[in-house]
Amino acid sequence: MAPLWPSWALAQAVAPEGPEALIQRVGQQVFDTVKNDPALRNGDLTRIMALVDTVLMPHVNFERMTASAVGRFWRQATPEQRQRLQQEFKALLVRTYSGALTQIRDQTLVIRPLRAAPDATEVVVRSEIRGRGDPIALDYRLEKTPQGWKVYDLNVMGVWLVETYRTQFAQEINARGIDGLIAALAERNRTNAQRS
Template identity: 70%
Template sequence: MLNRRSLLGVVAVATSALVSLPSWAADEAPEALVKRITGEVMAAVKADPAIQAGDVNRIIQLVDEKIMPSVNFSRMTASAVGRHWRQATPEQQKQLQEEFKTLLVRTYSGALGEVKDQTVTFRPLRARPEDTEVVVRSEVRGRGEPIQLDYRMEKMADGWKIYDLNVLGIWLVETYRTQFSQEINARGIDGLIAALAQRNKSNTGKTG
Protein backbone atom coordinates (compact mmCIF):
# COMPACT_ATOMS: atom_id res chain seq x y z
CA MET A 1 0.00 0.00 0.00
CA LEU A 2 1.28 3.44 -0.92
CA ASN A 3 2.22 5.50 2.12
CA ARG A 4 1.88 9.26 2.39
CA ARG A 5 5.54 10.09 1.94
CA SER A 6 5.83 7.85 -1.12
CA LEU A 7 2.81 9.58 -2.63
CA LEU A 8 4.30 12.98 -1.85
CA GLY A 9 7.47 11.86 -3.56
CA VAL A 10 5.54 11.10 -6.73
CA VAL A 11 3.72 14.43 -6.58
CA ALA A 12 7.08 16.07 -6.03
CA VAL A 13 8.39 14.55 -9.26
CA ALA A 14 5.36 15.89 -11.09
CA THR A 15 5.56 19.31 -9.47
CA SER A 16 9.28 19.48 -10.12
CA ALA A 17 8.58 18.83 -13.76
CA LEU A 18 6.07 21.66 -13.70
CA VAL A 19 8.42 24.13 -12.12
CA SER A 20 11.63 23.26 -13.94
CA LEU A 21 10.64 22.94 -17.59
CA PRO A 22 12.94 25.08 -19.73
CA SER A 23 11.77 26.82 -22.89
CA TRP A 24 11.92 24.55 -25.95
CA ALA A 25 11.11 24.69 -29.63
CA ALA A 26 7.45 25.12 -30.45
CA ASP A 27 7.42 21.97 -32.59
CA GLU A 28 8.43 19.60 -29.78
CA ALA A 29 5.70 17.01 -29.25
CA PRO A 30 3.97 17.16 -25.86
CA GLU A 31 4.78 13.60 -24.82
CA ALA A 32 8.40 14.02 -25.92
CA LEU A 33 8.72 17.17 -23.84
CA VAL A 34 7.32 15.56 -20.68
CA LYS A 35 9.31 12.35 -21.19
CA ARG A 36 12.61 14.17 -21.57
CA ILE A 37 11.99 16.63 -18.78
CA THR A 38 10.86 13.92 -16.37
CA GLY A 39 14.10 12.05 -16.95
CA GLU A 40 16.16 15.20 -16.51
CA VAL A 41 14.34 16.23 -13.34
CA MET A 42 14.68 12.83 -11.70
CA ALA A 43 18.37 12.73 -12.57
CA ALA A 44 18.87 16.22 -11.19
CA VAL A 45 17.09 15.38 -7.94
CA LYS A 46 19.17 12.25 -7.43
CA ALA A 47 22.38 14.21 -8.09
CA ASP A 48 21.60 17.25 -5.92
CA PRO A 49 21.97 16.73 -2.15
CA ALA A 50 20.38 20.12 -1.45
CA ILE A 51 17.17 19.20 -3.29
CA GLN A 52 17.14 15.77 -1.65
CA ALA A 53 17.31 17.54 1.71
CA GLY A 54 14.35 19.72 0.74
CA ASP A 55 16.30 22.97 0.37
CA VAL A 56 13.39 25.35 -0.26
CA ASN A 57 15.62 28.22 -1.42
CA ARG A 58 17.28 25.97 -3.99
CA ILE A 59 13.91 24.90 -5.35
CA ILE A 60 12.45 28.41 -5.33
CA GLN A 61 15.48 29.62 -7.28
CA LEU A 62 14.78 26.94 -9.87
CA VAL A 63 11.14 28.03 -10.07
CA ASP A 64 11.94 31.72 -10.41
CA GLU A 65 14.36 31.06 -13.24
CA LYS A 66 12.26 28.69 -15.32
CA ILE A 67 8.58 28.50 -14.45
CA MET A 68 7.09 31.47 -16.27
CA PRO A 69 8.35 30.69 -19.80
CA SER A 70 7.61 27.01 -19.36
CA VAL A 71 4.17 26.54 -17.78
CA ASN A 72 0.89 28.35 -18.26
CA PHE A 73 0.84 29.19 -14.58
CA SER A 74 -1.67 31.98 -15.15
CA ARG A 75 -4.19 29.42 -16.41
CA MET A 76 -3.31 27.02 -13.61
CA THR A 77 -3.93 29.67 -10.97
CA ALA A 78 -7.08 30.98 -12.67
CA SER A 79 -8.46 27.44 -12.86
CA ALA A 80 -7.71 26.83 -9.19
CA VAL A 81 -9.42 30.08 -8.18
CA GLY A 82 -12.35 29.23 -10.47
CA ARG A 83 -15.22 31.60 -11.18
CA HIS A 84 -13.86 34.12 -8.68
CA TRP A 85 -10.80 34.80 -10.86
CA ARG A 86 -12.62 37.34 -13.01
CA GLN A 87 -13.61 39.26 -9.90
CA ALA A 88 -9.98 39.73 -8.91
CA THR A 89 -8.09 42.87 -9.86
CA PRO A 90 -4.84 42.53 -11.86
CA GLU A 91 -2.89 43.11 -8.64
CA GLN A 92 -4.87 40.45 -6.81
CA GLN A 93 -4.33 38.02 -9.69
CA LYS A 94 -0.59 38.68 -9.52
CA GLN A 95 -0.55 38.07 -5.76
CA LEU A 96 -2.57 34.89 -6.15
CA GLN A 97 -0.12 33.53 -8.72
CA GLU A 98 2.86 34.33 -6.52
CA GLU A 99 1.38 32.80 -3.39
CA PHE A 100 0.07 29.72 -5.22
CA LYS A 101 3.49 29.11 -6.76
CA THR A 102 5.13 29.39 -3.35
CA LEU A 103 2.51 27.08 -1.85
CA LEU A 104 3.20 24.35 -4.41
CA VAL A 105 6.95 24.60 -4.01
CA ARG A 106 6.92 24.61 -0.22
CA THR A 107 4.31 21.88 0.03
CA TYR A 108 6.34 19.38 -1.96
CA SER A 109 9.93 20.48 -1.36
CA GLY A 110 10.50 18.07 1.53
CA ALA A 111 9.17 15.15 -0.49
CA LEU A 112 11.84 15.51 -3.15
CA GLY A 113 14.16 13.51 -0.95
CA GLU A 114 11.83 10.56 -1.49
CA VAL A 115 12.77 10.36 -5.18
CA LYS A 116 15.16 7.44 -5.29
CA ASP A 117 14.67 4.41 -7.56
CA GLN A 118 11.45 5.29 -9.36
CA THR A 119 11.10 4.91 -13.10
CA VAL A 120 8.45 6.45 -15.36
CA THR A 121 6.71 4.77 -18.30
CA PHE A 122 4.47 6.58 -20.78
CA ARG A 123 1.29 5.45 -22.45
CA PRO A 124 0.62 6.10 -26.14
CA LEU A 125 -0.70 9.62 -26.71
CA ARG A 126 -4.31 9.68 -27.85
CA ALA A 127 -4.52 12.87 -29.88
CA ARG A 128 -5.07 14.17 -33.39
CA PRO A 129 -2.52 16.38 -35.13
CA GLU A 130 -4.89 19.35 -34.96
CA ASP A 131 -5.57 19.03 -31.21
CA THR A 132 -4.51 22.00 -29.11
CA GLU A 133 -5.12 20.33 -25.74
CA VAL A 134 -3.93 16.85 -24.80
CA VAL A 135 -3.37 14.63 -21.77
CA VAL A 136 0.01 12.93 -21.49
CA ARG A 137 -0.43 9.79 -19.38
CA SER A 138 2.30 8.01 -17.46
CA GLU A 139 2.96 5.63 -14.58
CA VAL A 140 5.61 5.92 -11.89
CA ARG A 141 7.01 2.55 -10.92
CA GLY A 142 9.00 1.81 -7.82
CA ARG A 143 8.10 -0.05 -4.68
CA GLY A 144 4.47 -1.07 -4.50
CA GLU A 145 1.77 -0.55 -7.08
CA PRO A 146 2.32 1.68 -10.17
CA ILE A 147 1.14 5.23 -9.63
CA GLN A 148 -0.89 7.08 -12.26
CA LEU A 149 0.61 10.44 -13.20
CA ASP A 150 -0.96 12.49 -16.01
CA TYR A 151 -0.36 15.97 -17.40
CA ARG A 152 -2.88 18.30 -19.02
CA MET A 153 -1.18 20.35 -21.72
CA GLU A 154 -2.14 23.03 -24.19
CA LYS A 155 -0.49 24.23 -27.38
CA MET A 156 0.45 27.90 -27.28
CA ALA A 157 2.28 30.17 -29.69
CA ASP A 158 5.64 29.25 -28.18
CA GLY A 159 5.02 25.54 -27.70
CA TRP A 160 3.23 23.09 -25.44
CA LYS A 161 2.60 24.08 -21.82
CA ILE A 162 1.51 22.10 -18.77
CA TYR A 163 -1.36 23.55 -16.77
CA ASP A 164 -2.52 20.70 -14.53
CA LEU A 165 -1.45 17.29 -13.26
CA ASN A 166 -3.23 14.20 -12.01
CA VAL A 167 -1.95 11.81 -9.35
CA LEU A 168 -3.96 8.65 -8.70
CA GLY A 169 -7.05 10.11 -10.34
CA ILE A 170 -6.94 13.40 -8.47
CA TRP A 171 -6.32 16.57 -10.48
CA LEU A 172 -4.25 19.14 -8.59
CA VAL A 173 -6.19 22.18 -9.82
CA GLU A 174 -9.57 20.70 -8.87
CA THR A 175 -8.30 19.88 -5.39
CA TYR A 176 -7.18 23.42 -4.76
CA ARG A 177 -10.31 24.89 -6.38
CA THR A 178 -12.45 23.40 -3.63
CA GLN A 179 -10.20 24.78 -0.90
CA PHE A 180 -9.90 28.20 -2.50
CA SER A 181 -13.64 28.51 -3.12
CA GLN A 182 -14.40 27.86 0.52
CA GLU A 183 -11.91 30.52 1.60
CA ILE A 184 -13.18 33.10 -0.90
CA ASN A 185 -16.81 32.50 0.07
CA ALA A 186 -15.90 33.07 3.71
CA ARG A 187 -13.37 35.91 3.46
CA GLY A 188 -13.20 37.16 -0.12
CA ILE A 189 -10.27 37.21 -2.53
CA ASP A 190 -8.09 39.24 -0.19
CA GLY A 191 -8.89 36.67 2.48
CA LEU A 192 -7.59 33.88 0.24
CA ILE A 193 -4.42 35.83 -0.50
CA ALA A 194 -3.88 36.43 3.21
CA ALA A 195 -4.53 32.77 4.03
CA LEU A 196 -2.05 31.60 1.39
CA ALA A 197 0.55 34.10 2.58
CA GLN A 198 0.13 32.94 6.17
CA ARG A 199 0.35 29.29 5.18
CA ASN A 200 3.50 29.95 3.18
CA LYS A 201 4.99 31.90 6.07
CA SER A 202 4.26 29.09 8.52
CA ASN A 203 5.89 26.61 6.12
CA THR A 204 9.08 28.66 5.83
CA GLY A 205 12.05 26.55 6.76
CA LYS A 206 10.12 23.30 6.87
CA THR A 207 11.45 20.44 4.79
CA GLY A 208 8.83 17.78 5.24
Protein backbone atom coordinates in the same frame (compact mmCIF):
# COMPACT_ATOMS: atom_id res chain seq x y z
CA MET B 1 29.39 20.39 -51.32
CA ALA B 2 27.29 18.26 -48.96
CA PRO B 3 24.92 20.08 -46.61
CA LEU B 4 26.17 20.60 -43.06
CA TRP B 5 23.03 18.99 -41.61
CA PRO B 6 21.22 15.99 -43.08
CA SER B 7 17.68 16.99 -44.10
CA TRP B 8 16.08 14.67 -41.50
CA ALA B 9 18.11 16.29 -38.69
CA LEU B 10 17.11 19.75 -39.83
CA ALA B 11 13.44 18.73 -39.93
CA GLN B 12 13.71 17.43 -36.36
CA ALA B 13 15.49 20.57 -35.20
CA VAL B 14 12.71 22.86 -36.42
CA ALA B 15 9.74 20.56 -35.71
CA PRO B 16 7.91 21.59 -32.55
CA GLU B 17 8.29 19.26 -29.59
CA GLY B 18 5.22 17.10 -28.97
CA PRO B 19 3.53 17.11 -25.54
CA GLU B 20 4.66 13.60 -24.58
CA ALA B 21 8.26 14.35 -25.65
CA LEU B 22 8.18 17.55 -23.57
CA ILE B 23 6.99 15.73 -20.45
CA GLN B 24 9.59 12.98 -20.96
CA ARG B 25 12.44 15.45 -21.48
CA VAL B 26 11.56 17.77 -18.59
CA GLY B 27 10.73 14.86 -16.27
CA GLN B 28 14.06 13.20 -17.05
CA GLN B 29 15.87 16.49 -16.46
CA VAL B 30 14.21 16.86 -13.04
CA PHE B 31 14.95 13.25 -12.07
CA ASP B 32 18.60 13.51 -13.17
CA THR B 33 19.08 16.83 -11.38
CA VAL B 34 17.59 15.55 -8.12
CA LYS B 35 19.54 12.27 -8.25
CA ASN B 36 22.81 14.21 -8.67
CA ASP B 37 22.17 16.97 -6.12
CA PRO B 38 22.29 15.98 -2.42
CA ALA B 39 20.88 19.37 -1.38
CA LEU B 40 17.73 18.73 -3.44
CA ARG B 41 17.36 15.22 -2.02
CA ASN B 42 17.68 16.70 1.48
CA GLY B 43 14.80 19.12 0.82
CA ASP B 44 16.72 22.41 0.46
CA LEU B 45 13.81 24.70 -0.47
CA THR B 46 16.07 27.33 -2.05
CA ARG B 47 17.48 24.70 -4.41
CA ILE B 48 14.02 23.23 -5.04
CA MET B 49 12.61 26.68 -5.90
CA ALA B 50 15.54 27.27 -8.28
CA LEU B 51 14.84 23.92 -9.96
CA VAL B 52 11.14 24.74 -10.25
CA ASP B 53 11.85 28.20 -11.68
CA THR B 54 14.48 27.14 -14.20
CA VAL B 55 13.29 23.69 -15.31
CA LEU B 56 9.54 23.45 -14.70
CA MET B 57 8.00 26.94 -14.85
CA PRO B 58 9.03 27.67 -18.47
CA HIS B 59 6.73 24.78 -19.43
CA VAL B 60 3.75 25.73 -17.23
CA ASN B 61 0.94 28.16 -17.93
CA PHE B 62 0.79 29.13 -14.29
CA GLU B 63 -1.59 32.00 -14.85
CA ARG B 64 -4.14 29.60 -16.35
CA MET B 65 -3.52 27.09 -13.54
CA THR B 66 -4.10 29.75 -10.89
CA ALA B 67 -7.10 31.24 -12.72
CA SER B 68 -8.67 27.78 -12.98
CA ALA B 69 -8.09 27.13 -9.28
CA VAL B 70 -9.60 30.50 -8.32
CA GLY B 71 -12.50 29.85 -10.71
CA ARG B 72 -15.10 32.47 -11.56
CA PHE B 73 -13.62 34.86 -8.97
CA TRP B 74 -10.50 35.34 -11.12
CA ARG B 75 -12.40 37.79 -13.35
CA GLN B 76 -13.13 39.96 -10.32
CA ALA B 77 -9.50 40.08 -9.16
CA THR B 78 -7.37 43.14 -9.86
CA PRO B 79 -4.03 42.70 -11.66
CA GLU B 80 -2.25 43.08 -8.30
CA GLN B 81 -4.49 40.45 -6.68
CA ARG B 82 -3.88 38.09 -9.59
CA GLN B 83 -0.13 38.52 -9.19
CA ARG B 84 -0.30 37.86 -5.43
CA LEU B 85 -2.54 34.83 -5.98
CA GLN B 86 -0.02 33.35 -8.41
CA GLN B 87 2.87 34.09 -6.08
CA GLU B 88 1.24 32.54 -3.00
CA PHE B 89 -0.21 29.58 -4.92
CA LYS B 90 3.20 28.78 -6.39
CA ALA B 91 4.83 28.90 -2.94
CA LEU B 92 2.10 26.61 -1.59
CA LEU B 93 2.54 24.09 -4.39
CA VAL B 94 6.33 24.05 -4.09
CA ARG B 95 6.17 23.45 -0.35
CA THR B 96 3.38 20.87 -0.70
CA TYR B 97 5.07 18.81 -3.40
CA SER B 98 8.76 19.37 -2.58
CA GLY B 99 8.71 16.30 -0.35
CA ALA B 100 8.08 14.15 -3.41
CA LEU B 101 11.32 15.40 -4.97
CA THR B 102 13.31 14.29 -1.94
CA GLN B 103 12.07 10.73 -2.52
CA ILE B 104 13.57 10.41 -6.01
CA ARG B 105 16.28 7.76 -5.99
CA ASP B 106 16.10 5.07 -8.65
CA GLN B 107 12.65 5.86 -10.06
CA THR B 108 11.97 6.43 -13.72
CA LEU B 109 9.23 8.34 -15.52
CA VAL B 110 7.41 6.23 -18.10
CA ILE B 111 5.17 8.04 -20.59
CA ARG B 112 2.11 6.11 -21.71
CA PRO B 113 0.93 6.29 -25.33
CA LEU B 114 -0.80 9.57 -26.17
CA ARG B 115 -4.43 9.29 -27.20
CA ALA B 116 -5.20 12.54 -28.99
CA ALA B 117 -6.01 13.79 -32.46
CA PRO B 118 -2.94 15.04 -34.37
CA ASP B 119 -4.39 18.57 -34.46
CA ALA B 120 -5.49 18.65 -30.79
CA THR B 121 -4.72 21.86 -28.94
CA GLU B 122 -5.35 20.38 -25.47
CA VAL B 123 -4.20 16.91 -24.44
CA VAL B 124 -3.64 14.72 -21.40
CA VAL B 125 -0.24 13.07 -21.17
CA ARG B 126 -0.39 10.06 -18.88
CA SER B 127 2.69 8.79 -17.10
CA GLU B 128 3.82 6.59 -14.27
CA ILE B 129 6.69 6.90 -11.87
CA ARG B 130 8.18 3.45 -11.53
CA GLY B 131 10.66 2.25 -9.00
CA ARG B 132 10.27 0.74 -5.60
CA GLY B 133 6.70 -0.16 -4.74
CA ASP B 134 3.62 0.35 -6.85
CA PRO B 135 3.77 2.74 -9.82
CA ILE B 136 2.50 6.25 -9.13
CA ALA B 137 0.12 7.63 -11.77
CA LEU B 138 1.00 11.18 -12.80
CA ASP B 139 -0.97 12.87 -15.58
CA TYR B 140 -0.61 16.31 -17.12
CA ARG B 141 -3.11 18.52 -18.92
CA LEU B 142 -1.35 20.56 -21.59
CA GLU B 143 -2.36 23.25 -24.04
CA LYS B 144 -0.70 24.18 -27.30
CA THR B 145 0.48 27.78 -27.26
CA PRO B 146 2.57 29.85 -29.69
CA GLN B 147 5.52 29.13 -27.35
CA GLY B 148 4.95 25.35 -27.44
CA TRP B 149 3.07 22.98 -25.15
CA LYS B 150 2.38 24.21 -21.60
CA VAL B 151 1.11 22.28 -18.57
CA TYR B 152 -1.92 23.80 -16.84
CA ASP B 153 -3.07 21.00 -14.51
CA LEU B 154 -1.62 17.94 -12.84
CA ASN B 155 -3.21 14.71 -11.63
CA VAL B 156 -1.47 12.76 -8.90
CA MET B 157 -2.92 9.31 -8.29
CA GLY B 158 -6.38 10.22 -9.56
CA VAL B 159 -6.74 13.71 -8.05
CA TRP B 160 -6.60 16.78 -10.33
CA LEU B 161 -4.75 19.59 -8.57
CA VAL B 162 -6.83 22.48 -9.92
CA GLU B 163 -10.19 20.91 -8.97
CA THR B 164 -8.95 20.19 -5.46
CA TYR B 165 -7.84 23.75 -4.85
CA ARG B 166 -10.87 25.29 -6.61
CA THR B 167 -13.17 23.92 -3.90
CA GLN B 168 -10.92 25.16 -1.09
CA PHE B 169 -10.38 28.55 -2.68
CA ALA B 170 -14.10 29.09 -3.36
CA GLN B 171 -14.91 28.46 0.31
CA GLU B 172 -12.30 30.98 1.40
CA ILE B 173 -13.37 33.60 -1.15
CA ASN B 174 -17.04 33.19 -0.23
CA ALA B 175 -16.16 33.72 3.43
CA ARG B 176 -13.50 36.44 3.19
CA GLY B 177 -13.16 37.64 -0.41
CA ILE B 178 -10.16 37.50 -2.72
CA ASP B 179 -7.95 39.40 -0.29
CA GLY B 180 -8.99 36.88 2.35
CA LEU B 181 -7.82 34.03 0.15
CA ILE B 182 -4.50 35.79 -0.48
CA ALA B 183 -4.07 36.34 3.27
CA ALA B 184 -4.95 32.70 4.03
CA LEU B 185 -2.45 31.43 1.44
CA ALA B 186 0.26 33.76 2.75
CA GLU B 187 -0.40 32.61 6.34
CA ARG B 188 -0.32 28.96 5.30
CA ASN B 189 2.98 29.54 3.50
CA ARG B 190 4.44 31.30 6.57
CA THR B 191 3.34 28.43 8.82
CA ASN B 192 4.80 25.85 6.42
CA ALA B 193 8.08 27.81 6.25
CA GLN B 194 8.36 27.82 10.06
CA ARG B 195 7.93 24.02 10.14
CA SER B 196 10.76 23.54 7.64
